[in-house]
Amino acid sequence: MGKRDDLFRKFGPIMFEAFAILLLTEINTLRQRAGLPVYTKDQVLTALDNHLSTLQPYDWMNTR
DSSP: OOHHHHHHTSOTHHHHHHHHHHHHHHHHHHHHHTTOOOOOHHHHHHHHHHHHTTSOOOGGGOOO
């Protein structure tokens, strides 16, 4: 199996978390170069939670 196949076998929340950590690392590198403070994981999680609380669920999520 190729690298792509191996990667996409790791799906769901753990892949999303890995992607978010990668983005945070890259953003913090750019922020440091610009002389700005880095974001902590807690700051990002708080911001995500704040944004998620303002969004309406998709229709397909209401399958009760």
